[in-house]
Amino acid sequence: MDNIEAIAKDIVDAAYKVHKEFGPGLLETAYQQCHVYELRKRGRQVYTELKLPIIYDGQQFDDGYRIDELGFLINWNVKLIKNGITGVANGIVEPSLPVKFLKKS
16 A cells, blocks of 8 residues: 555656646647656656557457556646546545545446
8 A cells, every 4th residue: 555655646746747847738748758757767667558458259459458456637737737636546445645536436
């Protein structure tokens, strides 16, 4: 749990730093590249837009599976980045982070 919280804190802190520099209005890819750079500077191993295939009835579907642990949806086009960050986590009921978490139903 501590490791997940440390990772989440780095994700949020890096998003704040990037958004503070640019504000809203850039293309998502620009924010993404800078966000990845900030996370890698912090020693984090980062992969973006991974496709995890699933095979069904002999057919491979490239986007058939998504990792089910901790994720963030970041809307960069907001005045205050804290209003654009939504964390999604399974099994975390009371996170100690300044973001809104959704409980999986």
